[in-house]
Amino acid sequence: MGVEQKLGDMGIVTTKLEELVNWSRTNAMWPMLFGLACCAIEMMAAQASHYDMSRFGMELMRASPRQSDLMIVAGRVSRKMAPVVRRLYDQMPEPKWAIAMGDCASCGGVFNNYAILQGVDEVIPVDVYVAGCPPRPEALIHGIVTLYEKVKGDKFKDLAVVK
Amino acid sequence: MDKKLEKIVQALQENFGTSYEEFRDEAHVFVKAENIVEALTLLRDKFEFELLSALTATDYYPQETPRFHVVYQLTSLARNLSVQLRVAVNSDQPKVPSAAFVYDTANWREREVFDMFGIVFDGHPDPRRILTPEGMEDHPLRKDFPLGYEEPQFTFNYDDVDLKKIYAKE
Numbered sequence: 001m002g003v004e005q006k007l008g009d010m011g012i013v014t015t016k017l018e019e020l021v022n023w024s025r026t027n028a029m030w031p032m033l034f035g036l037a038c039c040a041i042e043m044m045a046a047q048a049s050h051y052d053m054s055r056f057g058m059e060l061m062r063a064s065p066r067q068s069d070l071m072i073v074a075g076r077v078s079r080k081m082a083p084v085v086r087r088l089y090d091q092m093p094e095p096k097w098a099i100a101m102g103d104c105a106s107c108g109g110v111f112n113n114y115a116i117l118q119g120v121d122e123v124i125p126v127d128v129y130v131a132g133c134p135p136r137p138e139a140l141i142h143g144i145v146t147l148y149e150k151v152k153g154d155k156f157k158d159l160a161v162v163k
Numbered sequence: 164m165d166k167k168l169e170k171i172v173q174a175l176q177e178n179f180g181t182s183y184e185e186f187r188d189e190a191h192v193f194v195k196a197e198n199i200v201e202a203l204t205l206l207r208d209k210f211e212f213e214l215l216s217a218l219t220a221t222d223y224y225p226q227e228t229p230r231f232h233v234v235y236q237l238t239s240l241a242r243n244l245s246v247q248l249r250v251a252v253n254s255d256q257p258k259v260p261s262a263a264f265v266y267d268t269a270n271w272r273e274r275e276v277f278d279m280f281g282i283v284f285d286g287h288p289d290p291r292r293i294l295t296p297e298g299m300e301d302h303p304l305r306k307d308f309p310l311g312y313e314e315p316q317f318t319f320n321y322d323d324v325d326l327k328k329i330y331a332k333e
Contacts, residue, residue: 080296086331107316114303115295118313123331 018156025069025095026148027057032068032092034085037075039102039134046137056144065091070147071124072140076104077117089124097151099143100126103133164188168244171210175202191247196259199250203235203265212237212246218262218272220280224306229253231282235262252282261287279304 015023031053035043047053047061054060062068065088077085089098100120103109106129108118120126127150130143164172164185172190175181179198184191194202206212217236224230235248250259261284262269273284274293281302284290292299301308316324 080294083296108313112312112315113310114301114308118328121330122328125331125333 018154019152021156022152022154026151028059029057029069029097029148029151030060030062030067031058031070031072032065032088033061033063034071034088035074036077036081037104039074039105042134042137043072043074043101043140046140051137051141053141053144056141056148058144065089066093068092069096071096071098072101073098073105073120073124073126074101074134076109076111077120077123078115079117080115082117082123085120086123097127097147098124099128099130099140099147101130101140101143102135103131106131109133164190165244167242168246171206171244171246174205174210178202178205189245189247191249193249193251196250196252199235199248200260200262200265202248203237203262206237206246206248207265210239211241212239212244214238214240215262215266215268215272216245218266218269218276220276220282220304222280222304222306230306231257231280233259233276233282257282258285259283260285263287278302281305 035041045051047058058070065071069092071089071092073085089096098120100106104111104116105120106126108116110133112118117123128143128147130139132139135143165188168190172181172183172192175192175194176183179194179202181195181198181202182193184193203215214237215235216238217234219236220231220233222231229251231252233250233252235250236245237248238245252259257280259282261273263273263284264286270288271293273287274289274291276282277284277287277290278292278294279302295303314320314324
């Protein structure tokens with residue numbers, strides 16, 4: 001069955017370590033529950049059976065930052081919420097990524113006022129921005145696949161942590 | 164105005180010398196700040212207004228002085244009536260006695276009014292802000308509060324805004 005037949009049952013696959021590591025990271029990237037507003041409903045829809053993000057290795061959304069690799073900031077971030085976002089991001093283990101889902105998380109959207117942060121990139125570094133108000137589940141999945149492309153291109157020498 | 168309500172408005176007039184406005188069959192009774200706790204106690208104990216359904220404020224900044232009205236909306240479930248009390252306050256540090264000991268609901272609502280309008284409630288058991296982040300000094304729902312507008316980023320000014328904006332690194 002499957003890959004053994006194609007490979008002739010050798011039990012051996014050759015690849016580069018870098019590619020293996022990136023492959024394993026992209027195929028088990030667990031996102032953290034971070035629904036802040038209406039975008040969270042679309043995120044739930046993307047997770048549920050109809051769109052099913054687990055096809056892309058997102059088996060389950062973790063409620064704990066210690067167990068997650070990806071923060072999907074879904075919704076507008078108020079200035080009161082900003083320190084909480086930052087603290088949860090700091091609690092996530094390396095390597096970690098962030099997606100700003102929707103217009104509000106990307107740039108403030110329609111809320112240009114004293115209460116809302118003009119983009120979550122003011123408090124955490126963002127890898128992928130997903131446009132839409134709210135983005136459809138397809139758009140979120142496209143954002144995730146875009147992030148996978150980015151992760152697959154990562155080099156070890158660039159990832160070296162300098163303290 | 165409802166006949167049952169007329170008696171109540173009259174009682175308030177006799178006790179506290181209040182004035183009132185009628186609007187769509189409802190009474191807005193203007194009470195002096197120093198009488199508000201007694202007026203609420205009277206309505207609660209004698210006229211069965213057991214529910215404070217809303218406590219809020221409005222700012223009529225350029226048009227009217229005094230600029231703030233603190234609004235108490237009371238409901239009587241027993242008599243199927245509702246009445247509105249208003250306290251007009253002015254100056255930079257407006258003060259109203261706290262109603263938190265008459266209606267428990269007033270506790271958080273007074274905190275919200277303080278947060279949004281900067282109206283201080285004397286004798287409040289817990290006079291902190293409730294909605295805005297700690298360390299904020301302004302009161303956002305005042306009419307003279309700046310809207311906090313930031314320049315939107317378009318293609319023609321992309322680089323200008325990009326340079327000014329503070330991005331998080333790591």
